[in-house]
Amino acid sequence: MTPSLTHFSAAARPTPPARALAAVDPLRDLKRGIWAYFLLLIFEGALRKWVLPALDAPLLVVRDPLALWLIVATWRRGLLATNFYLAGMTVVAVIAFFTALLLGHGNLSVAVYGVRILLLHFPLIFVIGRVFDRADVERIGRAMVWISIPMTVLIALQFYSPQSAWVNRGVGGDLEGAGFSGALGFFRPPGTFSFTNGNSFFYSLLACFALYFWLTPRSMNRLVLAAATAGLLAAVPFSISRTLLFQVLVTVAFALFAASRRPRYMARILPALVGGTVLLAALSQTPLLQTPLEAFSTRIDQASDYEGGVKGTLGDRYLGGMMSALTGAGSAREPFFGYGIGMGTNVGSKLLSGDRGFLLPEEEWGRLIGEMGVVLGLATILIRLSLTVRIALAGYRQLADGQFLAWLLISFGATTIPQGQWAQPTALGFSALMGGLMLAALRPPRAAPAPTPGGPTPPR
Numbered sequence: 001m002t003p004s005l006t007h008f009s010a011a012a013r014p015t016p017p018a019r020a021l022a023a024v025d026p027l028r029d030l031k032r033g034i035w036a037y038f039l040l041l042i043f044e045g046a047l048r049k050w051v052l053p054a055l056d057a058p059l060l061v062v063r064d065p066l067a068l069w070l071i072v073a074t075w076r077r078g079l080l081a082t083n084f085y086l087a088g089m090t091v092v093a094v095i096a097f098f099t100a101l102l103l104g105h106g107n108l109s110v111a112v113y114g115v116r117i118l119l120l121h122f123p124l125i126f127v128i129g130r131v132f133d134r135a136d137v138e139r140i141g142r143a144m145v146w147i148s149i150p151m152t153v154l155i156a157l158q159f160y161s162p163q164s165a166w167v168n169r170g171v172g173g174d175l176e177g178a179g180f181s182g183a184l185g186f187f188r189p190p191g192t193f194s195f196t197n198g199n200s201f202f203y204s205l206l207a208c209f210a211l212y213f214w215l216t217p218r219s220m221n222r223l224v225l226a227a228a229t230a231g232l233l234a235a236v237p238f239s240i241s242r243t244l245l246f247q248v249l250v251t252v253a254f255a256l257f258a259a260s261r262r263p264r265y266m267a268r269i270l271p272a273l274v275g276g277t278v279l280l281a282a283l284s285q286t287p288l289l290q291t292p293l294e295a296f297s298t299r300i301d302q303a304s305d306y307e308g309g310v311k312g313t314l315g316d317r318y319l320g321g322m323m324s325a326l327t328g329a330g331s332a333r334e335p336f337f338g339y340g341i342g343m344g345t346n347v348g349s350k351l352l353s354g355d356r357g358f359l360l361p362e363e364e365w366g367r368l369i370g371e372m373g374v375v376l377g378l379a380t381i382l383i384r385l386s387l388t389v390r391i392a393l394a395g396y397r398q399l400a401d402g403q404f405l406a407w408l409l410i411s412f413g414a415t416t417i418p419q420g421q422w423a424q425p426t427a428l429g430f431s432a433l434m435g436g437l438m439l440a441a442l443r444p445p446r447a448a449p450a451p452t453p454g455g456p457t458p459p460r
Contacts, residue, residue: 030077030131033070034436037063037124038140041429042147042202045171045178045194053173060347060425067120067432074127086123088383093118096341096372104340104371110351114342114371117422118380121432125387128436134405135445137437141209142220145228148206151191152231152238155199158189159238159292184295188240193426196241201416201430203235204247208408211255214272215265215404229272233280237292240299247412254411258404265404338373345423364421381418388417391438398442406441413438 025031040063048056074080093115100111157167163177168187170178171194180188180196188196210229213220236245252273259265283289342348344360344367353359360370369377392414395406413434420431 027131030070030073030127031136033066033073034128034131034136037066037070037429038143038433040066041426041433043192044429045190045198045426046192048171048194049169049173049178050166053169053171056172061116063425063429064116064120067124070127071120071123074130079130080123080126083126085383085387086126088379089118089122092372092376092379092383093341096337096376099337099372099376100340100342103335103337105343105348105352106340107342107348107352110342110345110348111340112342113347113351114340114345117428121422121428124432125435125439128433129439129443132436132440133443133445134403134441137405137409137441138219140437141212144202144206144209145213145220145225148203148228148231148235149224151202152235155189155191155235155238156288158191159186163187184298186240186292186295189238195424195426196239197243197421197424198426198430199235199239200241200244200247201426203232203239203244204251204412205430205434206232207248207251208412211251211269211272212405212408215255215259215268217268229276230279230283233276234283234289234292237289237296240292240296242300247415250415251408251411254408255404258399258407261399262402334370334373336373336375338369338371338377341371344368344371362421364419364423367421367423385418387435388414391435391442394442395438406438409434409438409441 044059044062047062048059052059071080080086096118097111097115100106100114101108105111154167158165161167164175165177168177168189170176177187178190178194178196180190189199190196191199191202193199193202206228210225210232213225214229232248236248255269256266259269284293339360343352344358346358349355349359360367365377365381368380371377372380388410391406392410395410398404399407416427416431416434420427422428422431
């Protein structure tokens with residue numbers, strides 16, 4: 001039987017006396033490790049572009065040793081209980097690793113790089129869910145709000161600067177720039193990230209926290225929150241990202257639904273939405289935002305013409321090409337166990353062919369089936385989908401108690417966990433973080449569990 005969410009998100013042992021906890025938090029080192037993972041996720045690209053460009057390649061996997069340490073340390077304390085999702089993904093990963101070597105591409109480095117996605121970053125979801133609680137998630141949200149203010153200034157500078165400018169320098173100090181094709185000669189800015197998708201993930205997560213803090217009085221300085229909200233609204237056109245616009249609208253819809261369950265919350269969120277709309281309308285009349293708005297609207301028109309309107313733009317992008325992966329012309333010719341795990345990543349492509357690109361479909365579900373075959377690939381997809389559904393149901397049930405942090409995070413996690421492109425390190429990091437934050441948001445703030453005497457026996 002599939003265990004309940006509380007089985008892997010509740011405390012493992014009775015709470016020690018509050019006085020002792022006040023002196024030393026037994027989970028302090030683990031929490032610091034999660035914060036380090038979060039900060040590396042945000043600023044890893046900055047290190048690779050501006051601070052340590054010579055170490056571009058090793059910094060690509062700088063979060064991997066930290067993830068491994070967090071998993072081992074949490075397990076040794078008896079806090080990481082085995083569950084259906086962890087066991088299922090581990091079995092899939094081990095089988096896929098050996099089939100890649102014996103029946104697939106046969107490259108050990110590529111297989112290791114591919115399997116680390118499932119064995120390191122996926123378990124991190126449950127580590128964060130065990131170590132953090134709702135109060136810790138709120139602290140992450142406050143950090144996001146503060147970081148967003150200089151981040152918006154940075155992407156504005158990147159938008160208006162040529163690709164040869166220092167702020168647009170690419171990973172490894174690439175002078176061709178880190179921007180990605182946008183519209184009207186402007187490029188999509190990457191912010192502190194190595195690729196432009198990092199901006200979409202960052203501001204999509206920020207939208208969840210911004211709306212949550214508007215709904216909870218005295219939880220965040222209102223002037224700082226207003227500045228961050230203005231930055232979020234400005235970031236949409238500056239990013240030239242349809243994905244970001246779509247995700248913000250989804251989060252707003254989730255917030256309105258949550259507020260509708262409690263009328264007093266509707267009185268809080270409606271002024272924020274009206275104020276945001278008025279602010280955006282006012283900003284759109286300034287020269288600063290007129291140009292990005294024009295570029296953004298042009299990008300939407302061009303993409304809609306190419307992809308076939310809203311159905312092609314949103315439907316296929318969310319589904320991640322699953323139907324084409326299962327029924328496409330190439331699916332029948334793919335090996336039963338796929339071409340080998342790791343082959344669909346940029347690193348795998350570089351190691352196997354000497355060129356960075358996509359040897360397999362770029363869409364996540366197509367990549368999974370291409371790498372591992374229909375059975376293992378579909379099993380991975382179903383594990384990710386079922387985990388998302390269980391968290392979503394738990395978050396929905398919390399709405400009845402007036403707790404909507406998990407629900408708002410689900411508005412973003414519902415897209416990143418099932419079909420986020422985990423082959424890309426930034427997308428992988430945000431997916432692991434989002435999954436963990438959603439689980440942790442289900443836990444009420446309370447004293448952390450004490451270390452388990454005697455080692456790694458998981459709680460029952």
